[in-house]
Amino acid sequence: MSTTQPGAGAAIRVALDAARDELRGDVARGAGGRAALQQHADRVDGLLRSLYAEAGGAERPVAVIALGGYGRRHLCLHSDIDLLLLFEGRIGPAEERFLRAFLHPLWDVGVVVGHQVRELDEFADLERDNPEFLLALLDARLVAGSRLLVDRLGAMFHTPATHAYILQSLLALIEERHARFNATLYQLEPDVKEAPGALRDLMATRTIAALTDTLLLQRGPADPGRFEEAEDFLLRVRSILHLEAERNQNVLSHELQERTADVLGYPGDEPRQRVERLMSDYFRHARTVSRTLEWMRRTAPTPVGPNLGLTRDGVRFLDPVQAARSPASWLAAFQAALDAGTGITDEALSCIQQHVSHYRAEDFTPEPRDRAAFLKLLKPRPGLYAALSQMHDCGLLGRLFPEFDAVSWRVVRDFYHKYTVDEHTLLTIRNLERLMSTQAQYRERFKMVAASLPSPELLVLALLLHDVGKWRDDEHALESVRMAAEALERLQVAADARDTVLFLIRNHLQMSLVAFRRDTEDPEIVKEFARLLGTEDRLKMLCLMTLADIEAVSPETLTPWKEELIWRLYVDTYNHLTQRYGDELIERNQAGLGELLSWRPHDIPEAEIMRFLEGLPRRYLQLFPREAIYRHVRLARDIGADEVHVSLEQNDTVWSLSVVTLDKPFLFSNICGVLSSFGMNILRGQALTNPNGLVLDVFQFTDDERFLALNVDAHVQVLQLLRDVVSGHADVTALLRGREQGVLHARGAPRVAPVVRADNEASERYTIVDIVAANALGLLYRISGVISRHGCSVELVLISTEGERAIDVFHITRAGIKLTEAEQRALTSDLQSTLEGKV
Amino acid sequence: MKLIKSIVRPNKVDEVKDALARLNISGMTVTEVRGHGKQKGHTAIYRGKEYNVSLLPKMEVEIVVNDSLADEAIKAIVEAARTGEIGDGRVFVFPVLESYRIRTGEKDA
Numbered sequence: 001m002s003t004t005q006p007g008a009g010a011a012i013r014v015a016l017d018a019a020r021d022e023l024r025g026d027v028a029r030g031a032g033g034r035a036a037l038q039q040h041a042d043r044v045d046g047l048l049r050s051l052y053a054e055a056g057g058a059e060r061p062v063a064v065i066a067l068g069g070y071g072r073r074h075l076c077l078h079s080d081i082d083l084l085l086l087f088e089g090r091i092g093p094a095e096e097r098f099l100r101a102f103l104h105p106l107w108d109v110g111v112v113v114g115h116q117v118r119e120l121d122e123f124a125d126l127e128r129d130n131p132e133f134l135l136a137l138l139d140a141r142l143v144a145g146s147r148l149l150v151d152r153l154g155a156m157f158h159t160p161a162t163h164a165y166i167l168q169s170l171l172a173l174i175e176e177r178h179a180r181f182n183a184t185l186y187q188l189e190p191d192v193k194e195a196p197g198a199l200r201d202l203m204a205t206r207t208i209a210a211l212t213d214t215l216l217l218q219r220g221p222a223d224p225g226r227f228e229e230a231e232d233f234l235l236r237v238r239s240i241l242h243l244e245a246e247r248n249q250n251v252l253s254h255e256l257q258e259r260t261a262d263v264l265g266y267p268g269d270e271p272r273q274r275v276e277r278l279m280s281d282y283f284r285h286a287r288t289v290s291r292t293l294e295w296m297r298r299t300a301p302t303p304v305g306p307n308l309g310l311t312r313d314g315v316r317f318l319d320p321v322q323a324a325r326s327p328a329s330w331l332a333a334f335q336a337a338l339d340a341g342t343g344i345t346d347e348a349l350s351c352i353q354q355h356v357s358h359y360r361a362e363d364f365t366p367e368p369r370d371r372a373a374f375l376k377l378l379k380p381r382p383g384l385y386a387a388l389s390q391m392h393d394c395g396l397l398g399r400l401f402p403e404f405d406a407v408s409w410r411v412v413r414d415f416y417h418k419y420t421v422d423e424h425t426l427l428t429i430r431n432l433e434r435l436m437s438t439q440a441q442y443r444e445r446f447k448m449v450a451a452s453l454p455s456p457e458l459l460v461l462a463l464l465l466h467d468v469g470k471w472r473d474d475e476h477a478l479e480s481v482r483m484a485a486e487a488l489e490r491l492q493v494a495a496d497a498r499d500t501v502l503f504l505i506r507n508h509l510q511m512s513l514v515a516f517r518r519d520t521e522d523p524e525i526v527k528e529f530a531r532l533l534g535t536e537d538r539l540k541m542l543c544l545m546t547l548a549d550i551e552a553v554s555p556e557t558l559t560p561w562k563e564e565l566i567w568r569l570y571v572d573t574y575n576h577l578t579q580r581y582g583d584e585l586i587e588r589n590q591a592g593l594g595e596l597l598s599w600r601p602h603d604i605p606e607a608e609i610m611r612f613l614e615g616l617p618r619r620y621l622q623l624f625p626r627e628a629i630y631r632h633v634r635l636a637r638d639i640g641a642d643e644v645h646v647s648l649e650q651n652d653t654v655w656s657l658s659v660v661t662l663d664k665p666f667l668f669s670n671i672c673g674v675l676s677s678f679g680m681n682i683l684r685g686q687a688l689t690n691p692n693g694l695v696l697d698v699f700q701f702t703d704d705e706r707f708l709a710l711n712v713d714a715h716v717q718v719l720q721l722l723r724d725v726v727s728g729h730a731d732v733t734a735l736l737r738g739r740e741q742g743v744l745h746a747r748g749a750p751r752v753a754p755v756v757r758a759d760n761e762a763s764e765r766y767t768i769v770d771i772v773a774a775n776a777l778g779l780l781y782r783i784s785g786v787i788s789r790h791g792c793s794v795e796l797v798l799i800s801t802e803g804e805r806a807i808d809v810f811h812i813t814r815a816g817i818k819l820t821e822a823e824q825r826a827l828t829s830d831l832q833s834t835l836e837g838k839v
Numbered sequence: 840m841k842l843i844k845s846i847v848r849p850n851k852v853d854e855v856k857d858a859l860a861r862l863n864i865s866g867m868t869v870t871e872v873r874g875h876g877k878q879k880g881h882t883a884i885y886r887g888k889e890y891n892v893s894l895l896p897k898m899e900v901e902i903v904v905n906d907s908l909a910d911e912a913i914k915a916i917v918e919a920a921r922t923g924e925i926g927d928g929r930v931f932v933f934p935v936l937e938s939y940r941i942r943t944g945e946k947d948a
Contacts, residue, residue, distance in 0.1 A: 445890075519850045519922065561871035565849065565896050571885045755887030772887035807886050 012047060013109045019043035023077055024243060030264045032239025033232040034074070041066075041073035044081065045143050052144035055101035061088040062098065063145035063153075067116075071139030072203075074235060077242040078249075081106075082114040082136060088149055091119060112248075120149065123156045131169030138166065138207060163211045164303035170211075171297065174204055185286040189257075192238045193250040197286025197293075199234050202227075205293045212300040212309055213318060219299075220292045227292055230285035236264065237282070252282070304336040305329075316345040323348070324355045327363045328370050330396060334387045335377045342383075343390055353394040361490055364400050371491050378457040378464075380450075382437055385430035388464075392422065403483040404464065406471040418554035421470045427552035428463045432456075432544060442560070445567060446547060449540050452802040454684075458497055459541045461488075462504035463548060481506045496625045503538060504545055511546040515569040516562065529569070530576040531584075534622030536800075539577060543570045579762035579770075581619045582796050582811045592621045599626055604633055612636050615690035617796065623686065624698075628658075632696055635660040639694070642727040646719050654683065654700050655708065661726055663693040668794045669784035670725045671697055673732035676778040677739065678718060679705035685799035699799070736778055752805050754835035758824040766795055766811035767819040769828070773835045775806040786834050787812055790827045792819065840935035840947070841909040844901050846872065847920040847928040852898045858919035859902065862911055868901040876929065897928060903935055 019040060026036035045066070052064055065084040069075065085102070087095055099117060106113050116133065127134065137157060142150045178196050181187060185197035193199045205227075209216045218224055240260045241249050252260065261274035266281075268274040301309020301316060307329055309318045315337040317323035323330070330352050337344045365371045378384070391397040398405035407421035417424060435443060436450050453459065465487060469479025484505050488498045510532065518525045533539045546566055551558040586593070593613075597606050612633045613620070624632070635645040635658060645660045659671055668687055675682055685699040708714045724730035754773040762768045771783060784794055787810060796811035814823060847855055852869060859867065873894040883890045904912050913930055921927050938947040 445885075517850050517853065519848065521924070521926070559871055561873060561896050564873070564892075567890075568883065568892060568896075571883045571890065574885065757884065757887055770884075770887055 009105050009108045012051065012105050015043075015047050015050075016109060016111065019047070020077060023239075027077065027236075027239040027243045028263065030236060030240075032076075032243070033236040037075055037235060037239070038073040040077075041070060041075040044070070044075060048083075049144045051102055051105060055098050059094040061146040061149050062086065062095070063147075063149040064102070064143045065150060065153075066139075066141045066143050068114075068136035068139055071136070071141040073141075076235075076239055076248075078112075078247050079242075080112045080114040080248070083116070083143075084137070084140065085115060085117045086145075086149055086153060087117075087119050088146070089119065091117065120152060120156070123153060126162055126165060128165065131166065131173065134162070134166050135170060135173075135207065138210065160303055160306040160308070167208065167211045167300075167303060170204060170207060174201070174293075174297075185290050186283060189251055189253045190282065190286070191251045192234050192241065192282075195286070197283075197288075197290035199231075199238065201293045202231055202234065202289045205289065205296050208293075208296045208300045212303065216296060216300055217292075221295045222288045222292050226288050230288045233281065233285045234289075240264070304340060305332050308333055308336050310336065310340050310342070311345065314343040314345040314348070315340065316348045317351060320347070320351045323351055327355070327359045328366055331364055331370070331374055331377060334391060335373060338377065338381070338383050338387050343386060349390060349394045352396055356395040356399050359399060361400055361402060364396070365491065368492070371493075374491065375457050375461070375493070378460040380429065380433045380436050380456050380460055382433060384433045384460070385426055388426055388429060392426065401464070401468075401487050403468040403487050406483075407468055410470060419552070421467050424552050425464060425467055428466075428545075428548040429460055431548040431551045432460065432463065435544070435548070442563075446544065446563075448802070449570070450544055452800070453540055453544075454537060455497065455500075458500050459504065459545060461493075462501045462508070462541070463545060465501070466505045466508045466545070466549070477506055477508060500538065500541070504541055507532065507542060508545055508549060511542050511566065511569065512550060512562075515546075515565040520565070520569050520572060526569070526572045526576050527580075530573050530580075531618075533573065533577065534619055536574060536577050539570065539573055575762065577619070578798055578809045579759065579768045579811075581617045582766050583764045584618045586613045586616055586618045586621060590618055590621060596621065596626055596629060601630055604630060608637070609633055612690075612694075615692070616688055616696075620688060632658060632660065636694060636696070644723045644726045646722055648715055648719065650708075653702055655680070655703055657697075657699045657701070659695075659697045659699075659722065661695050663689055663695045663793070664726075665793070666785070666788045667695060667726065668697065668797060669781055669788050670732055671699075671722065672780040672784055673736055673778070674718070674722050674725050675699060675701060676781050677721070677732060677735040678707050679703075679739070679777065680707075681775075681777070682780055682799060683801050685797065687794060687797035687799075689795045697797075732781075736781065739777065754832065756828045756831045756835065758819070758828050760818050760824070763811065765818070766813055767824060769810040769812060769831070771806075771808045771810070771831065771835070773806050773808075775801050775804050779806055780808065782834055783808065783810070783831060786830050787827065790814070790823070790830065792827065840903055840905055840938060842901065842903050842933040842935050843909065843912055843916070843930060844899060844933070845916045845920065845928060845930040846874070846897050846899055847916070848922070848926065849896055849898050851920040851922075851928075852900065854919040855900055855916050858915040859912060862908065862915055864902055864904060864908070864912060866902065868899075870899040870901075872897050872899045877925065895926065903938065 022043070023032065023036055023040045026032050026039075048064060063084075063086045065071075065086055067082040067084050069079055070082050075081070085099065103113065103115065140150065140153070140157075177194060177200065181191075181195050183196060185195060187195050191198060205220075206217070217227070220227070237252060237260055238250060240263050241252065241256055244256055244259055249256075257275045257278060258271045261268075261271070261278040264278065266274040266277040268277060299311070301311045301318065303318075304310045304315060307318050307322055307326075308315055315333050317329075317333065323333075333344050333348060365374050377387075388397060391400075392404075392408075398408060404422065404425070407425070410421040419427065432450070435447055436456075438444075438447055450456065462484075465484035466480055467476065468483045468487075469476035469481070472479050481502050485498075485502060488501060493501070510529075514520065514525065514529050520526060530539075533542065543566060547558065547563070550562060597609060600606065600609060609629075621629070631647060635647060637645075639645055639660060639662060641662055643661065647658045649656045657675070661667065672682065680701040681704050682699055682701045685697065685701075687695070687697045689695050703709060708718070711717070721730060721732075721735075725732045752772065752774040755771070757770045759768045759770070769787070773779060773783075780799065784797075787794055792812045792814045794810055794812055798809040800807045812819070819827065845855065849871075856867070856869075859865070873896055875893060875895050883892050900916070902912065909932065913932065916930055939945065940947065
């Protein structure tokens with residue numbers, strides 16, 4: 001039932017009929033083109049405005065917005081009237097009253113209204129499920145109501161991300177639509193709206209230009225005049241189809257072709273001749289549209305970020321004037337180019353070159369997210385060297401790192417180096433980038449090391465700054481460290497990352513020194529080198545740094561012979577770090593201990609720290625930042641039997657769980673089992689035990705099933721189950737059984753053949769069991785379960801994963817001593833069977 | 840004249856060079872080589888995978904000296920390169936028939 005006066009409906013009908021009659025007249029004269037349709041749209045606008053006025057507006061701001069074809073003012077006789085009714089705030093009873101008063105009269109007179117009723121807030125997030133609606137919004141035009149509201153909608157809607165999404169969707173929609181017509185415009189009965197070369201293609205061409213570069217239409221393959229002419233022709237034909245069919249009919253069928261030819265006044269004695277002339281005109285215009293669209297699809301830059309477009313020549317600034325004013329967007333341009341596997345265009349480079357000297361280093365990365373993005377940019381991958389070289393050429397790298405500018409074109413006079421210091425530096429990065437994607441068999445071993453780095457961008461940062469001290473002629477490593485520290489300070493790199501980068505720069509010559517000049521068969525030399533490095537990650541980075549650095553001196557410098565020496569030192573040091581560290585306990589004079597004590601928070605007395613550290617391996621201090629150690633000390637405080645003290649933290653996508661408790665059989669296995677029972681994927685971890693039976697286990701894992709993200713009380717659940725399982729109040733086996741079976745069945749045969757190796761030589765106190773196997777849910781639980789069932793206690797564990805391989809090193813004892821030969825054999829054979837899925 | 844060719848541990852090259860320099864022998868050729876004698880190398884195990892390292896990296900130092908200096912030079916090399924462990928290397932001595940300077944074409948005495 002209408003809520004408006006009956007009189008209002010009648011008035012609308014009269015006005016609408018008058019408007020339609022006028023359009024009919026134009027169409028019948030063959031003049032139903034753009035001008036007539038615009039005039040019709042204007043008349044409908046007027047009608048809607050009077051309806052809006054009669055509906056009395058709403059209490060709070062509302063806007064009646066024309067969308068799509070109506071928004072463009074191409075309103076055909078039987079086109080739907082697409083409207084967006086936009087409210088500023090929540091739609092309440094008053095707004096609903098307005099809607100009824102506005103829409104019902106339209107419905108009553110039989111107007112087909114395609115309407116969307118929305119609140120402004122709904123546009124805060126991009127709607128990804130309705131690209132047609134987003135496309136229609138591009139033509140939004142205020143008909144009645146609040147201008148301010150439309151402007152606010154525009155500000156929310158017109159963002160680079162939305163534009164990029166719409167463009168991407170539009171290109172997909174075009175493909176789909178063309179496929180329906182077998183991708184040809186030469187249809188005998190063409191649909192003048194949908195067919196290739198018809199009205200939708202014409203609009204798509206304009207939309208692509210509007211979303212990317214509005215000047216493109218002037219440069220297309222067809223004269224812009226011919227494009228307009230095609231539009232007018234297609235609209236005139238469509239108008240006739242609507243008139244003749246008396247509905248929204250867009251197919252130029254054989255019957256309608258005769259009528260259309262007559263209305264448009266094509267000459268010819270026979271209807272056939274007139275139709276042929278009409279259709280030849282149609283195909284000519286459709287071809288113009290089609291060719292322009294094809295050209296546009298090839299040429300238009302794809303939006304790849306704010307003010308950034310991807311073209312065949314690379315990434316460019318869509319608006320160079322704006323780009324010149326926002327230096328923070330320059331690094332984004334390089335990032336986008338790297339992502340797209342291309343460079344940035346010469347124009348963009350000149351734009352940067354022209355303006356780069358106006359800015360300071362900080363201007364390029366003003367916000368934390370810019371600085372994080374810059375670190376991400378440094379991840380080694382194909383194109384990084386090229387990108388950094390471009391950045392160097394246009395002066396951006398030197399501005400970003402004035403330190404690096406000091407060694408631009410710097411010549412080192414020796415018989416060794418072949419390139420200037422800056423180019424040598426960039427070549428080290430190219431070598432690393434190439435290593436990561438090398439196909440060379442002999443490089444495979446180093447490639448795997450590179451692939452296992454958790455933060456390879458830190459290595460690139462270290463390479464970038466390792467030689468900046470070479471502006472001086474003497475000892476350069478320390479000067480490089482001093483200068484790099486300033487650069488890292490400016491970039492506000494996190495403390496542990498900064499320490500790693502400075503460590504690498506300070507020691508960048510150490511590995512070649514030891515590998516080539518020292519007797520690496522001497523275990524003392526390896527032990528000293530391992531002490532210097534402390535952790536496997538640093539060893540890996542220094543190893544790759546050494547390789548990349550030597551190779552960048554000249555093409556001949558890195559011989560297979562040198563590679564072999566580096567590799568052997570790497571393997572020996574790696575084995576030392578992973579297998580012998582249990583023998584090396586924290587000493588009172590160890591580096592880092594003094595700092596740890598002097599920076600300690602007020603609530604932790606020195607004696608408490610010392611008591612906690614007693615009997616832990618020295619690598620513990622190298623592995624964990626100070627804050628983490630203080631946290632562990634607090635967790636260990638006042639711990640009683642059967643008590644479990646736990647902390648759970650999230651860093652990006654990786655969770656970190658620290659567990660402190662007193663040792664007991666199956667402890668490690670149970671903790672792993674709890675994590676696996678929640679579907680957690682354990683990536684890295686350390687299990688440490690001190691002689692007093694205090695156990696500290698630290699796991700890094702990802703929550704692949706988003707259990708922690710999706711469940712409000714997930715933390716509590718995980719921690720409660722841990723407590724219950726460790727104290728013996730719950731059995732993890734039952735929880736895991738279903739899950740494990742599912743996983744085992746799903747995975748099929750493992751792609752990594754499991755290797756189990758026990759060693760009694762490596763460590764003085766422990767039997768070392770090295771395990772390499774396909775990573776799988778519950779793997780650690782199964783391994784450690786077998787170890788515990790053999791009556792062994794797990795003293796130390798190192799867990800790491802590389803892609804689908806899990807690499808675990810267990811330090812175990814049985815009744816406090818190493819295993820006998822027979823015990824080792826029984827254990828390894830059991831482990832092997834378990835990993836092969838035989839039990 | 841004698842050609843003295845010695846195969847030594849890479850980390851001993853500098854000491855060998857210094858020892859020879861003390862005898863005023865400064866001209867030498869140093870080459871990176873790989874090989875093994877009685878010392879057959881060993882198997883390095885890296886994360887469950889065995890790497891065969893049977894060919895060991897060594898350095899080859901070649902010098903040519905007058906007969907009168909040969910014994911002293913050999914002694915210097917042996918002393919400088921010795922660690923007492925297996926794999927210290929070898930010294931080979933060859934007679935040299937003639938020697939010419941390329942720049943001048945002049946024959947050495």
